[in-house]
Amino acid sequence: MGKEFVKKITRMEEDFAQWYTDVVTKAELIDYSSVRGSMIIRPYGFAIWEKIKNELDQRIKETGHENVYMPLFIPESLLQKEKDHIEGFAPEVAWVTHGGEEQLTERLCVRPTSEVLFGEHYKNIIHSYRDLPKLYNQWANVVRWEKTTRPFLRTLEFLWQEGHTCHETIEDADKETVQMLQVYGEVCEKILAIPVIKGKKTEKEKFAGAKYTYTIESLMHDGKALQSGTSHNLGDGFAKAFGIQFSDRQGNLQYVQQTSWGFTTRIIGAMIMVHGDDRGLVVPPNAAPTQVMIVPIAQHKEGVLDFAYTLKEQLSRIARVGIDASDKKPGWKFNEYEMKGIPVRLEAGPRDIDQKQVVLVRRDTGEKQTVSLDQLEEQLKQMLEDIQQALFKKAADHLDENTHKAFQYDAFKQYTENTKTGFIQAMWCGDRACEDKIKEDTGATSRCIPFEQEHIGEECVCCGKKAKELVYWAKAY
Template sequence: MAKDFVRDVTSMDDDFAQWYTDVVTKAELIDYSSVRGSMILRPYGYAIWENIQKQLDKRIKETGHENVYMPLFIPESLLQKEKDHIEGFAPEVAWVTHGGEEKLTERLCVRPTSEVLFAEHFKSIIHSYRDLPKLYNQWSNVVRWEKTTRPFLRTLEFLWQEGHTCHETDEDAHEETVRMLNVYAELCEEYLAVPVIKGQKTEKEKFAGAKYTYTIESLMHDGKALQSGTSHHLGDGFAKAFGIEFTNREGKLQTVQQTSWGFTTRIIGAMIMVHGDDRGLVVPPKIAPTQLMIVPIAQHKEGVLDFAYDLKDKLSATIRTGIDASDKKPGWKFNEYEMKGIPLRLEVGPRDIEQQQVVLVRRDTGEKQTISIENLESQIQEILTDIQQSLFEKAKKHREEKTSVAVTFDEFKEILTNNGGFIKAMWCGDEACENFIKDETGATSRCMPFEQEQLSDKCVCCEQEGKHLVYWAKAY
C-alpha cells in the first residue's frame, strides 16, 4: 500500500474525537450543511441505515406489530397533558409559530417523540379488551434541540423507529418491554457485532413519563459507553392523562398499560466506534451495503475486465458485490474501500486468471490469501461469516478488558482515570449518590444489569447499604 494514496485520518489514540469526525466524513457516511446540528446522510451512510431498517422492520413485523404514521407536529396543549413528559422534553423541542404569513394561535412543536399523538389515537380506537393488544410502530424523523451535536451520536434531527403499544395488564406490557429490548439486543449483537449489556435505567435516567426504562448499553473503543436502544414500560401514566380505557373481560372499564421503544441512526455511531481503526471504517458483513469489492489489477490487459465482471455477476446472486473498474490506481482503490470498511477485497489480474485464482484481503485483519476460483462463492461466504464472528468477539474481549469492579470510591476514581470503560459498583438507590458521582467523576449510571451480583454490601459512594449493582461509565 503506497503511502501517497493514504487519505489522512487522525490516529484514534492521538485524538479519538477527531478520528471519529475524519472517518464519518472521509468514508462518505455524512456531510454537513448550513443547517446547524443536522447532518446529510450520504448514499453510503443511508445504505447502512436501510440495511438496519430492513432487519429491524422484519423483526418488528414478525413480533406482530403494524406500521403506522403519525403527524410531525404536536399542538402545545397536547404535549402538556402528561406532566413528567412535558417537563422532560420542553427544554429540547423546536417550536413552529408561523404558517405562511399567519401567526398561529397555538404553537406546534416538532415531535421529539410521539407518545402523546399515539395516546390520543389509542383513545379513539380502543374500546374493548378485544382491541388489545394494540401493537404499533412508526419509522420517522424526530427533532431535539441539542446544544452540542455530533454526527449520528447527537443531532438536532435524527431518524428512528418508535414502537407504541397498549395492553390489558401490567404483566403483558412488561413482557412486551422485555421482548423489544431483546429484539434490539439481538440486532446489535448478531448484525452489528456490537455486544450489549441489558439492564434497567435508574429513576434519574429513565424516560420522561415512563414507569421504568430498559436499555442496552455498549462500550466504544475509547472506553466511553453508548446507550444503544431503550424500551419503556409506560404503565398507565399516559393512559390516565389521555383516558385510554377499555371494557375488560369482566365488563368493567379499565385503563390500558402501555409501552414504547426506540432505535435510532445513533447505532451507526456505535458500529463506527466499536469496529473502526486508523485506516477508517470497519463494517460487519451482515450490515455492509457492499460485502465484497472486486479490484481488477492491470485491467487494461486483455481479458481482465471480462473476467472480473463475470465474477461479479456470478457472486452477486448471494453476495453483495461491487466492482471498481475506474481508471484510478489500484492503491487508491485499496485505500478507498479500506476507508469505507468493506469487509473483503478481491484482487484479480492476468496472472491470477492464468492460474484460475484470486486474492482475497480481509478488512478486519489485513490477512491476504490466494484462493482457487473453484468453490469461490462458498469460500467467500465462510470468510464473511468468520469476519462477522471475529468482530463480535474482538469487541466483546475489548469490553471485558475495559470492565472493572470498584468497591470503594477511591477505586472508582482510579479506574476511571487509568482504564476508563465500564465500572461495576454497588449503589444504594439514592439519586444524591448518582449526582455526586457524576459531578466528581463525569461518569453516569448506565444501567442496573438484569444479571445482578452482590459485589459488596456497601454503596460505592455513600457506604450505606449497596442495593443494586450498577454499570457506570462516561458516556456519549
C-alpha cells in the first residue's frame, strides 16, 4: 500500500506542474472547491499558514504595529479616487451588483487590497503630527479575478496581511518601507529556509499608485522566480486623493506620507517548490506545525504505546510532537509523513524499549540515527537545527548555481531557452522599451533592481546604450 501511495506523485523532472498539484493534494494541504480558481485550505495547510502567520505577526507587533480589520466591500466611488490604483486593479476586480433581490444603486468592489479603505479611515482620525505615526496591519482575505490559477500561487481568493502606515516625513516612510521588507526577508530565510534577493521593482512592475516598490524574490526548483513579499512607499498620492492632512509642528497643514506592504499564502507555494522532492513535501522545522512524528512499532505489544506516549510528553518540552497510534501499518505511516514533509520521524518498538533507545529519521536526507534515551532531547534539538540549516544551504546553493551573468543579448536569450532559466543578472539602461522587448523576446521579466549593485558592464544588455543599473531578470510565477 505504501509504494502505491508514493507512485501517485509525478516526478519533479518529468512534469513539475503536475508534481506540484500532486503534492498539494496528496499531502492534504488543499482541496478544490466548486468555484474555479478557489481552494479549500485543509487543516494541515492551514496549520502551516498559522505557523508562518504567528511568526510574522509577532515581528509586526515588535516593530510597533497594531492589528485592525477593514470591511470586505469598497464602494465604487471610493475606489475611483486614486486613478493609477484603480487602473492597475481594474481587470482583477470582482463586483457585487445585487443585495438580495435588489440591484444596488452603487456597485461594491470585493477588496483586492485595502489602500482606499485605510485612506478613508485615516482622513477621519489623523489631524495633528501628534497622531503620527499610524502603524496599522490587518490579516484578511482578498479577491482578485485571475484568469490562470494554481493553488497557493495564484487563486481568486487568498489570505494575507496588509500593513498600512502614515508618517510625518518622507524619511520616516522610507525607513518603514525598508524595515518591513527586512522583516519579510527574515521570515523567509529564518523560518522558511528560503534565500531571497532584495531590491526595488522597476516603474513598470511597481504597485499601482506607489511611489516605489521594494520586493523579495526567491527561486523555485524549476528555475522560475517567485515574488515572495512586497513593501510599497506610497508617498503622498493616496493622502492627496483622500485628503489625509495634519497640522505639522509649525502649525502648517501637510499631507501624510504612506506605506503599504503585504505577505500572502503564496509563500506556502514557494516553500513547496523550493524544498519539496519526489517523495512529497519537505517542511523546514521552524515552519512545521509538527516537527517530530512518533510512529510506534508493533504497537499491539505490551508497553509500546505507553512508551510512545511517555516520549511524546517528554519531547513536547523541546519540540512540536505528534503521535500516530492508528491501526495502519508502519510502512503506510512512514510514507504518509514523508509525503507531508514532517522534519523528523521517531520510531520506537519493543527492541528499542529493551535497549533504552529510539530511531530518528530525517525527512530531508532519509538518514537514520539510533539515539539512546539519555541523549534524546539533546540529539533531537541538534537534528532539527541541522535540518533547518541544511535546507537553507541547499536552497542557497541552488540559487547560486542558477544565477547567471549575461553581457550580450544573445547570451541572455540562450539562458532563457534553458529548461531551468534561473535568475539572469544583466545591465539595463532604464528604458521601458528595453524591458518590454526583453519580455516579448524571451518571456523573462525584471524581478528587481538589487540593493547590492554589482557593476558587470557599461552597456544595456538589450540596446547597447549606456547602462544605468544591474537588474535580476527571470521567468516567473
